[in-house]
Every structure is written in structure tokens, then in C-alpha cells.
Amino acid sequence: GLRRPGEVDDRGGVVAAGTGDDRDAAAADLIHQIGRVLLAEDGGIKLSFAPVELVQYVSDICDLFRPQTELNRQKLVFRYACSRDLEVWLDQNYFNKVISNLLSNALRYTPAGGSISVTVSAASGSAAIEVRNSGKPLDEKKLKDIFDLFYQGNDAVSGTGVGLYFAKVVTKLHGGAIQACNSPEDGGPVFTVPLPLGNAHLSDDQISGE
Numbered sequence: 001g002l003r004r005p006g007e008v009d010d011r012g013g014v015v016a017a018g019t020g021d022d023r024d025a026a027a028a029d030l031i032h033q034i035g036r037v038l039l040a041e042d043g044g045i046k047l048s049f050a051p052v053e054l055v056q057y058v059s060d061i062c063d064l065f066r067p068q069t070e071l072n073r074q075k076l077v078f079r080y081a082c083s084r085d086l087e088v089w090l091d092q093n094y095f096n097k098v099i100s101n102l103l104s105n106a107l108r109y110t111p112a113g114g115s116i117s118v119t120v121s122a123a124s125g126s127a128a129i130e131v132r133n134s135g136k137p138l139d140e141k142k143l144k145d146i147f148d149l150f151y152q153g154n155d156a157v158s159g160t161g162v163g164l165y166f167a168k169v170v171t172k173l174h175g176g177a178i179q180a181c182n183s184p185e186d187g188g189p190v191f192t193v194p195l196p197l198g199n200a201h202l203s204d205d206q207i208s209g210e
Contacts, residue, residue, distance in 0.1 A: 034166055047091035050208040054088050055080045055120050061099045062118055073112040082122035089199045094170045101163040102131040102191050109135035132190040137182040175201040
């Protein structure tokens with residue numbers, strides 16, 4: 001199901017304070033999921049894709065994080081620049097964690113009074129989910145490395161280096177390639193997750209119900 005604040009972030013920890021058992025369970029869950037993603041990347045397991053209305057889907061995940069942003073005195077804004085019924089094909093069990101990991105990191109590294117924005121857009125043949133925050137900029141010299149497994153970065157993105165690797169692999173399995181940069185406006189981190197429209201990139205056995 002959808003990840004809520006208090007569960008997995010890029011550190012393999014939690015967004016909000018919880019019990020030791022909560023943190024252990026969250027870390028164990030992420031390790032389990034990474035193992036399954038590595039299997040999927042090697043063809044060991046198959047993902048099951050179904051059409052999803054992307055705007056509502058991402059909006060619902062954002063809503064799960066709003067209580068925590070209010071506690072943190074952060075502003076979370078969701079926007080869309082596309083048709084509200086835009087559809088993409090997702091394996092929600094895996095892709096939920098991509099968006100949740102990006103939002104968890106944004107909450108962790110955005111200061112009180114700062115802002116987090118999430119935007120869904122579409123261009124010819126593709127959709128995109130953008131997550132940006134007003135925290136510290138990413139290290140420009142290491143942008144190509146931040147999605148590597150066990151990467152240790154600066155204060156803008158750090159931790160165990162598994163959450164962003166997970167996001168990269170799952171996005172790749174969905175036909176996209178996650179990207180990171182710093183905003184030219186305020187210098188804050190920007191993560192973009194592009195996704196192809198339609199299901200022509202999927203094999204028959206990846207489509208749910210086939």
C-alpha cells in the first residue's frame with residue numbers, strides 16, 4: 001500500500017519519530033524491496049502493470065504526507081499541468097515507494113518555513129512527476145552519482161544510499177530514467193521522474209490480467 005510518514009525514507013529510516021520497532025520494520029521492508037527490485041532488474045521476478053490516473057494517484061500520496069508537513073511547518077503544494085485523467089501504466093506496489101521516498105527526503109531536508117512542490121505534467125508521448133524543495137542544493141559535481149547504491153552525499157541527500165537507488169531502478173523498470181538537478185530559481189533540489197504513456201513498452205506478461 002501507500003507509504004505514510006513514519007515509514008521508509010532514503011536512510012532506510014522514518015519520516016516522523018516512531019518506536020524502535022517502527023524503524024526496524026521500515027528498514028527491513030526497504031531491504032526486502034531492494035532485494036526484489038534487484039531480482040526484477042535481472043529478470044528474476046516480473047512486475048504487474050495496470051493503468052493509473054496519474055494526477056489523482058500522486059495527489060493521494062501527497063495527502064498522506066500533509067500532516068507531517070504541517071507539524072514540520074513546511075508548505076506542500078501539489079499541481080498538475082496536464083489532463084486530470086492522464087493515464088500511465090504502473091506497478092503500484094513498487095512505484096508507490098518511488099514517490100514516497102522522494103517526498104520523505106524532501107521533508108527531511110526542507111527547513112521549517114520552507115516549501116515542497118510536486119507537479120505532474122505531460123509532453124508528447126510521456127508524463128513526468130517533479131518533486132522539488134527549498135532545502136540545500138545538491139552537489140553539482142556528484143549529480144551523476146547520487147542514484148548509485150550506497151552513495152553517501154552531502155546534507156542535501158545523504159543516508160544509506162538505498163532509497164534513491166531503489167527509485168532509479170523502479171523508474172527504469174517503468175520505462176523512465178529519474179533525473180536530478182538544482183533549481184535555477186532558488187537552487188533547491190529538483191527530482192524528475194519521466195514515464196512513457198501507453199503500454200507499448202511492456203510485454204504481454206507484464207500487463208495485469210493478461
